[in-house]
Amino acid sequence: MVVTPVTTAPWRSPLDRALDDNSSLGSSRFLQLATIRADGRPANRTVVFRGFLRDTNQLMMVTDTRSEKVQQIHHNNWGEACWYFVTSREQFRFSGRLTLVMAAHPDIWLRTERERAWQALSDAARSQFTWPKPRQPCPDNPPVGSPIPNVIAPLSNFCLLLLDPVEVDHLDLRPNPHHRWYYSLQGSCQESIWSVEAITP
Amino acid sequence: MVVTPVTTAPWRSPLDRALDDNSSLGSSRFLQLATIRADGRPANRTVVFRGFLRDTNQLMMVTDTRSEKVQQIHHNNWGEACWYFVTSREQFRFSGRLTLVMAAHPDIWLRTERERAWQALSDAARSQFTWPKPRQPCPDNPPVGSPIPNVIAPLSNFCLLLLDPVEVDHLDLRPNPHHRWYYSLQGSCQESIWSVEAITP
Numbered sequence: 233m234v235v236t237p238v239t240t241a242p243w244r245s246p247l248d249r250a251l252d253d254n255s256s257l258g259s260s261r262f263l264q265l266a267t268i269r270a271d272g273r274p275a276n277r278t279v280v281f282r283g284f285l286r287d288t289n290q291l292m293m294v295t296d297t298r299s300e301k302v303q304q305i306h307h308n309n310w311g312e313a314c315w316y317f318v319t320s321r322e323q324f325r326f327s328g329r330l331t332l333v334m335a336a337h338p339d340i341w342l343r344t345e346r347e348r349a350w351q352a353l354s355d356a357a358r359s360q361f362t363w364p365k366p367r368q369p370c371p372d373n374p375p376v377g378s379p380i381p382n383v384i385a386p387l388s389n390f391c392l393l394l395l396d397p398v399e400v401d402h403l404d405l406r407p408n409p410h411h412r413w414y415y416s417l418q419g420s421c422q423e424s425i426w427s428v429e430a431i432t433p
Numbered sequence: 434m435v436v437t438p439v440t441t442a443p444w445r446s447p448l449d450r451a452l453d454d455n456s457s458l459g460s461s462r463f464l465q466l467a468t469i470r471a472d473g474r475p476a477n478r479t480v481v482f483r484g485f486l487r488d489t490n491q492l493m494m495v496t497d498t499r500s501e502k503v504q505q506i507h508h509n510n511w512g513e514a515c516w517y518f519v520t521s522r523e524q525f526r527f528s529g530r531l532t533l534v535m536a537a538h539p540d541i542w543l544r545t546e547r548e549r550a551w552q553a554l555s556d557a558a559r560s561q562f563t564w565p566k567p568r569q570p571c572p573d574n575p576p577v578g579s580p581i582p583n584v585i586a587p588l589s590n591f592c593l594l595l596l597d598p599v600e601v602d603h604l605d606l607r608p609n610p611h612h613r614w615y616y617s618l619q620g621s622c623q624e625s626i627w628s629v630e631a632i633t634p
Contacts, residue, residue: 264465264517265477266467266513268475272509273513274511274512275467275513276467276514277515312467314477314478314479316460318458318460325476363610363633363634364633366632367613367632368633370633371633375610408557408579409561409564409575414568429570430570430571431568431570431571432566432567432568432569432571432572433567
C-alpha cells in the first residue's frame, strides 16, 4: 500500500491516460451515476463528465434542478459513478458525496464555477434547460425548436453537480487475469491521504 | 397511456431494435447495474447482458458468489440497470428486483437455467470463476494462466443473476427535443399489465 498527498490523487494519472486512449469516441465522456431514491431503491442514469473542478479531485457534471436526481441527492448525497472505457477496456468506479451547486449556493467561488460550467456548454446543451419540466406527460402540442438562452448568465434551473470521491476502483480488463487497484481516502479534510492497493479482480 | 399484457412487455420491441442497431459494437451488451450497499450507499458496476430468461422479461447476467454485489443483493434486492447504446444514442433504465440463482436454488427450473447460462459462456469467461476471491490484496506470486473448467457443470461459485423490471425508462437522444417513454408494471403476478406513456425528456 502506497500513500500520496490528497492534492494529487493517484487515480488521476490512470484516468487521464484512459481519457487520452479513448478520446476518439465522444461517448468516452459518458458515465453512469447511481443515487438513492427517497424510498431506498437505487437509481442510475448516464451523465456527461465536464472535467474536474479547478485544482480539486471533484468530477463535474451538470443537471436540471427539476430532474429527479436533484431531489434524490437532497435526500441522500452519496453517489457512485461507473465509467467504462470501451477502447481501452477499463472501468473506474467513484464512490463519494455529491454536491449540488445552484444559483443561490452560499459559496461565491462555487457560484462562479457554476457560471463557467454554463458558459462551457454547447448551444444545444444550454437550450435543453429551456425545455418543459422533465418526466411529465407529453403535451398535445409540444413546442417546436428550442430558444437559445444567454451564453453568459445561466438559467435558474441550471445546476452544477460535483462528485467528491473517497473510494476509486480501477479495473483493467486487458491483461489475463485482469488488473485491479483500490484507492481510498483516509483521514479527514486537511489531513487526508490517498492509499492505493493492488487487489484481486 | 396504452396497456398491454405482461407476456409481451412493450419495451422489448424498442430494446430489440437498439440491440440490432448497435450490434457492431461488442460493448453494446454492457450495462451498468446499481445496487445498495449494507451501509445504504449506492454501488455501480458494469455487467454483461446474457439475454432474457426463456419467455420472461427478466434480464440475465452472471456473477461470482464471492463478489460484493451478491452480499448487497442478499441485503436489498432492488437494482437499477442503465444501458446506454452509443451508436443509436438511446438509454434504457430498468428498475426491478434482482434474483440470485446459485447451485442450491430450490427451483429446479432455475437451476437448469443456471447450467445453461454457464454452458453459454466462453472458455475465458468460465475460467474467471477459478480466480482467487475478488477484492483481496494481490498475492506476491499470482497464479500464471487459468485452468479451463468443465464446460457442462458450473463451478459452485457461479451465479445466474436476474433482473425483473417493474419500471423501464427509454430515452432517445436523436430527435430534438429528445423522445422519452416510461413503462411501468401495474398490478401483481398474473394480473400484471404494462402501461406506457410518452413523457418529457
